[in-house]
Amino acid sequence: MDGRDLILETRALRRRFVTRKPLFGPPVEVRAVDGIDLRVRRGETFAIVGESGCGKSTLARMLVRLIDPSEGAIRFENRDITRLEGAELREMRRHLQFIFQDPFASLNPRMTVGALLEEPLRAHGIGTPEERRARVAELLGRVGLLPQHASRYPHEFSGGQRQRIGIARALAVSPKVLIGDEPVSALDVSIQAQVVNLLQDLKEEFALTLIIIAHDLAVIRHMADRVGVMYLGQLVEVAPADQLFTRPRHPYTEALLSAIPVPRVGAKRAARALEGDPPNPIDPPSGCRFHPRCPYATELCRTTVPELAIGADGASVACHRAQELTLEGLAAEGGGRSPDAEKRFALYRARRSEREGANPSSPSQLTEI
Amino acid sequence: MAETTTNTPARPGRLREFWRYFRENRGAVIGLYVFAAFVALALGADLIAPHDPTVQDRTATLLPPAWSEGGSWSFPLGTDPLGRDILSRLLHGARYSFFVGIVVVVIAATGGILLGLIAGFAPKWLDTIIMRIMDIILSFPSLLLALVLVAILGPSLLNAMIAIAIVLQPHYVRLTRAAVMTERTKDYVVSARVAGAGRARLMFITVLPNCLAPIIVQAALSFSNAILDVAALGFLGMGAQPPTPEWGTMLAEAREFILRAWWVVTFPGLAILITVLSINLMGDGLRDALDPKLKRS
Numbered sequence: 001m002d003g004r005d006l007i008l009e010t011r012a013l014r015r016r017f018v019t020r021k022p023l024f025g026p027p028v029e030v031r032a033v034d035g036i037d038l039r040v041r042r043g044e045t046f047a048i049v050g051e052s053g054c055g056k057s058t059l060a061r062m063l064v065r066l067i068d069p070s071e072g073a074i075r076f077e078n079r080d081i082t083r084l085e086g087a088e089l090r091e092m093r094r095h096l097q098f099i100f101q102d103p104f105a106s107l108n109p110r111m112t113v114g115a116l117l118e119e120p121l122r123a124h125g126i127g128t129p130e131e132r133r134a135r136v137a138e139l140l141g142r143v144g145l146l147p148q149h150a151s152r153y154p155h156e157f158s159g160g161q162r163q164r165i166g167i168a169r170a171l172a173v174s175p176k177v178l179i180g181d182e183p184v185s186a187l188d189v190s191i192q193a194q195v196v197n198l199l200q201d202l203k204e205e206f207a208l209t210l211i212i213i214a215h216d217l218a219v220i221r222h223m224a225d226r227v228g229v230m231y232l233g234q235l236v237e238v239a240p241a242d243q244l245f246t247r248p249r250h251p252y253t254e255a256l257l258s259a260i261p262v263p264r265v266g267a268k269r270a271a272r273a274l275e276g277d278p279p280n281p282i283d284p285p286s287g288c289r290f291h292p293r294c295p296y297a298t299e300l301c302r303t304t305v306p307e308l309a310i311g312a313d314g315a316s317v318a319c320h321r322a323q324e325l326t327l328e329g330l331a332a333e334g335g336g337r338s339p340d341a342e343k344r345f346a347l348y349r350a351r352r353s354e355r356e357g358a359n360p361s362s363p364s365q366l367t368e369i
Numbered sequence: 370m371a372e373t374t375t376n377t378p379a380r381p382g383r384l385r386e387f388w389r390y391f392r393e394n395r396g397a398v399i400g401l402y403v404f405a406a407f408v409a410l411a412l413g414a415d416l417i418a419p420h421d422p423t424v425q426d427r428t429a430t431l432l433p434p435a436w437s438e439g440g441s442w443s444f445p446l447g448t449d450p451l452g453r454d455i456l457s458r459l460l461h462g463a464r465y466s467f468f469v470g471i472v473v474v475v476i477a478a479t480g481g482i483l484l485g486l487i488a489g490f491a492p493k494w495l496d497t498i499i500m501r502i503m504d505i506i507l508s509f510p511s512l513l514l515a516l517v518l519v520a521i522l523g524p525s526l527l528n529a530m531i532a533i534a535i536v537l538q539p540h541y542v543r544l545t546r547a548a549v550m551t552e553r554t555k556d557y558v559v560s561a562r563v564a565g566a567g568r569a570r571l572m573f574i575t576v577l578p579n580c581l582a583p584i585i586v587q588a589a590l591s592f593s594n595a596i597l598d599v600a601a602l603g604f605l606g607m608g609a610q611p612p613t614p615e616w617g618t619m620l621a622e623a624r625e626f627i628l629r630a631w632w633v634v635t636f637p638g639l640a641i642l643i644t645v646l647s648i649n650l651m652g653d654g655l656r657d658a659l660d661p662k663l664k665r666s
């Protein structure tokens with residue numbers, strides 16, 4: 001896997017929404033996504049985190065062209081897809097599929113599961129009816145459902161099952177990139193682990209590239225190779241997951257990490273809780289957008305916009321004081337567990353892979369985070 | 370668990386659920402039975418009717434119903450001024466009424482749903498054009514507009530039906546467009562787009578089935594409207610032409626005998642009343658059962 005092989009990238013991607021159009025004067029605009037340069041490598045799991053309203057969902061929808069960008073370019077496999085229309089757009093979507101947040105809203109209640117899974121195949125004219133039916137059965141099996149389930153309606157399934165149907169539907173046309181807009185946040189915690197594990201298994205099996213939007217950092221730490229942190233429509237830090245969690249370089253990342261509850265007796269909590277609400281994106285602050293809430297802000301931050309600078313270690317951060325600050329992250333992965341617990345987990349994992357070897361289609365109930 | 374329930378088909382489940390909600394409304398069930406009885410009578414009119422509806426018996430003009438003085442059981446509901454059996458005419462008239470109802474609803478609903486779908490999916494300028502035209506049609510009193518249309522097309526049952534269908538159509542357009550607007554922003558529609566569904570598939574296969582419940586209710590209610598309007602046009606001489614045994618036309622023909630022979634106007638009037646009432650009751654039940662906004666739980 002070539003680390004430099006970019007599968008999806010965006011250049012200065014922007015999206016503005018008009019919120020109010022007065023009779024006179026210029027319309028009031030929200031800059032939901034404001035200049036994002038994203039580079040996603042083939043085969044990695046890239047996560048985008050940020051608080052509500054920071055533009056993550058808009059970004060995800062722009063990547064599949066469900067929302068058209070106002071400015072900037074999206075390139076998929078070195079091809080500009082920003083302005084594709086009609087048949088070309090459809091062909092492109094074959095390779096870029098989307099998983100929705102709410103499994104209750106994203107499946108047509110009037111279609112059977114079989115018809116839902118067949119729809120993308122039919123739309124792209126893949127296979128004969130028999131081949132498609134076989135493919136539907138195969139997909140159902142792959143996500144841990146039975147072939148007989150094809151004749152049922154979505155309302156007969158639980159949330160986790162529905163989300164797996166949504167994943168199977170996205171997989172039907174053998175995409176190269178799977179974009180998940182909060183794919184697990186509508187599910188129970190126990191079911192979340194199931195779906196997360198399924199996504200990871202599928203990623204390896206089909207050599208997928210995953211782009212996961214989330215606000216749950218625990219899920220991200222478990223899944224992602226690299227993480228991009230968004231604040232008010234801009235990326236403030238992009239770094240490999242381990243590095244981001246243990247050595248954050250942007251004060252906002254530090255604040256996000258400090259909000260994760262630590263499941264350990266006597267755990268030291270960083271006193272870095274953010275104060276105030278995120279600023280209004282209609283009228284973003286001058287200079288660094290984070291400065292009104294940043295404990296380290298200086299005069300420079302108030303006046304000058306920091307650039308997203310690529311550091312020596314391949315991680316990039318948009319902060320004037322990134323070099324001088326030492327920020328507090330989380331303990332290294334696994335450090336939170338006693339050696340005994342670690343041993344038990346290892347055993348459990350071994351058992352699980354043994355069992356999965358015998359029956360690969362059963363989704364595991366493992367709730368390791 | 371999966372194995373035991375896999376073979377339960379979903380279809381009867383939905384029908385049974387519909388019936389459960391429908392049955393709660395007593396009036397709707399009565400309406401359904403009355404409506405079914407009328408349909409049966411209309412279908413069997415040839416067998417049940419004692420006389421030919423257009424044959425005149427000169428020896429028995431304006432005969433009162435059988436149970437009143439001077440009546441005869443060979444004309445159970447009496448005869449009209451030309452000596453035709455009112456019962457036979459009512460039975461055959463029922464056919465016209467249901468025929469009119471079905472045809473009008475089919476024309477109005479098909480056109481209305483199509484226009485509504487287009488308006489819901491179209492760019493704003495086309496949507497505006499369609500909806501303003503519908504607003505203009507709705508701003509006329511419906512019977513007046515139908516009268517004008519019939520005057521242009523020429524009086525006949527077929528033209529009356531076309532006119533009424535045009536008058537009823539805007540309701541379907543509005544209803545469909547509103548339903549499409551709320552449905553099309555939902556995730557499952559976006560998901561169909563991601564799956565590669567084309568515009569036509571999105572309109573007819575993804576969105577339309579999810580908008581049908583209020584449209585079905587509207588269809589049932591406008592069925593009675595159509596019957597009423599055709600009767601009204603017939604009464605004004607602009608609908609079915611004599612000697613067609615259409616209920617409204619029968620009323621018009623008998624108008625001058627209202628004071629002398631009450632039965633010539635009462636029975637056609639009652640027939641219209643009962644049919645329309647039963648359909649409206651049934652429509653209310655349909656609404657209770659199908660409209661998600663009125664559903665409990």
